[in-house]
Amino acid sequence: MSYGLTAITVLWTFLFGYLIIASIDFGAGFFSFYSVVTGHENKIHNIIQRYLSPVWEVTNVFLIFFVVGLVGFFPDAAYYYGTALLVPGSLATVLLALRGAYYAYSTYGHHKGHNRLYMGVYGATGLLIPAALSTILAISEGGIIHMDEGKVGISWVNFFMNPYTWSVIVLALVSVLYISAMFLCYYADRAKDRAAFQVVRGYALLWSGPTIAASLLAFFQINRQNPEHFQNMLNMAWMFIASFLCFAAAIYLVYRQKRLGLSFMLVILQFGFAWYGYGRSHLPYILYDQISIYESITSETMAVAMISAFVLGLLVLIPSLVLLLWLFLFNANYVRGQSR
Amino acid sequence: MMSTLDPVLMSRILTAVTLFVHIVLATIGVGIPVMLALAEWRGIRTGDKHYILLARRWARGFVITVAVGVVTGTAIGLQLSLLWPTFMKVAGRAIALPLFMETFAFFVEAIFLGIYLYTWDRFKNKYTHLLLLIPVAIGSSASAVFITSLNAFMNQPQGFELVDGVFTNVNPFLAMFNPATPSKVAHVLASAYTTSAAVLASIAAFSLLRRKDHPYFKKALKLCVISTFVFAMTTILIGDFSGKFLAKFQPEKLAAMEWHFDTMTEAPLIYGGVLDENNDIKYALKIPYALSILAGNRPNTEVIGLNEFPEEERPPLMIHYFFDLKVTNGVLLVLIPLMFMLRKRLPGKKPYPTWLLIGIFALGPSAMVAIWLGWFLAEVGRQPWIVRGYMKVAEAATTSPNVGWMLLLFILLYIVLAVSAVKVLSRLFRSKSAEEEIAQLGWDPEGGRGQ
């Protein structure tokens, strides 16, 4: 494996980690807000809080890891994306900042009841952030960032008038709600909280149909946007078929209310297959036509140093993450609320 | 119109504003875990529960500052690529390693802080909970080490060759461990511990000033003030090394911050003053030989003057004031704790005289101001370079015309964050006082020893 391929695999894996845990967080924020507005809060608010409180900061680090790693391994990517994305990147940063801060205020601050402002900021950003971040995937298909007179520019008309952009945004939104609801089914079940389980099971089933419809829509829009990429995807069609099978099995289990842990594993596999299938067929480009992993990879010594640092880092990171999950996700007493 | 403003200037201001906000929170983020460990350890070792409560109450406020620290850090992390794309593209080839390692430090800190906050009564052995602070403190201090080594590189770049505008033949370790790294890292870490101890001392002094005479606050005050003294002494000692470093490696910064124009031995140190249009110094306090001593420990050390450098490569002269004010604050951070430690020998009968408490209350703000001044001194003093000797700031910035609008957006964001954080923190502080909590837990007001 070349350094470029190793690096992008590492980064893509971390972005996948972010996709899963941030979706849980974003969707949960939205459901939490929705439950306060509709008065169902006492049913599901608690389990959401119990899960989110200890892990939210970790979620953020996954994103930072991806950005810093991308810039480090592929410095040219920093140049193109950095120059072109000043405005959307800044807006996403502001949303992330508001979300993080207001989450902390409402969880750790001292006030009675639920503050609607905090919850509202938290719920709304839960949908706006994935929408904003997903547009970067749309831009990476090419045709939107261009070079003229040696300056990087971005064509907003091409961007907004493009059905592909919108299909990606829709896909991001429904996936967030779907992943989150599927996870909460598992968590509520572990907590033996029947009332909450029924509510989130409803959400999960409700969002499953739109998820698959949006996936198909985005899939076929790629053909219009970037036929070369689409052809690559067809060449590895088995990954997308596997993804669909995992989806069907996961929904079946939730529908029958059985083996919910397995069901959530299948959700991870569903998105895993689609994610790596999409990523693999996107190669060798990070930005279609302009940045390829082979040309823009940093110098060899730096790549070796960063990959070594990464391996050493994993040796610390994996046991720590396991400890965190073991204490707060797989510890039945904590999940049920018997210990703090 | 906003969009006709110079993107370079706007990028500089936006970077400065973001770092202005981030640095206070980051500094506290580095130092508070150490103070938490100190208090909890004392509590466990002596069996005095007041110290445990102290750690618990600090931790409650700390999560809020961490949260804002994390979000402003995320902002600066993204802004480095958004505002300085050319810098990241060129310098990234040499210096990506520490930035990348920093994210692992963040991971460790975030994971163990999450565990620490939610497991106060979960372990049978009390030391287990205390041990969780070790990875938190190591993680946050390591992130300071890595980011500071990056900043050191910008001042003393090495470990690469510049060929056709591309950094090649890179040695990432030489780049990280450049001549600026040792003194800078040490000074940044020590100043972070000083500031955290000083901020916590201010809080304790504030409670005592409000006539809360509970032993709990006196213990907190003593712990924090003595820590401030020790850390501040260390900071000043290392600050002296920073001065010697500058004299040797970055003489134009030292000369600009001292208004030292002509190369000479037995150079005096200028404190305060104003410059007239001929660059003559007026109304300043001159301490004979002191600059030579700062630069090389001996009065006959030769100190290079600003006139040796071409005009367009001289840093702005206002950094003189940043330095002088910072040193003033540094001296206060040692003198006031010293008076507290000698309070029993001071004239007057009260063990906690109001003027002393007011002085201690001022320690926190004074340390924070010192941090700001120190960073502005270091960063503005690097002008006009972004990577000293290789890349000027003006070549590094984005060419996007919209930076002005983004500056406005972020200023708004920081105002919202600052106002709401202050509100939440002050509500946290007031909602349940420490005395109430001690009474509620049914503890002996003296704190008690053993179980």
Ligand code: HDD
């Ligand atoms: C509590 C904070 C604090 C205190 C009391 C001091 N400093 Fe400091 N100083 C810092 C906090 C700081 C800092 C914020 O940490 C800086 C900014 C950049 C850096 O490397 O450290 C800094 C930078 C800095 C620099 C510039 C280094 C460079 O650009 O490479 C010098 C020469 C000094 N300091 C010297 C001193 C002296 C002689 C002090 C004696 C009173 C002193 N500092 C007290």
Ligand code: HEM
């Ligand atoms: C430690 C890593 C740091 C990095 C990588 C970094 C990076 C930068 C960059 C890219 C610029 C713009 C170029 C320039 O104007 O010189 C800058 C300027 C600036 N930075 Fe730093 N910085 C760091 C630390 C800090 C900190 C902690 C502060 C705290 C306040 C700070 C304060 C400033 C200020 C005030 C400017 C504007 C200076 C001017 O434009 O005159 N920096 N920094």
Ligand code: HEM
């Ligand atoms: C020397 C100056 C700096 C120090 C000591 C420092 C330290 C820290 C610390 C301790 C945190 C964790 C938050 C907390 O505990 O409060 C943090 C957050 C962060 N800092 Fe800074 N920082 C500095 C400057 C910078 C600069 C210049 C950057 C730009 C690359 C940066 C990027 C970040 C990021 C991305 C985060 C958020 C990480 C997360 O999501 O957990 N920091 N910083």
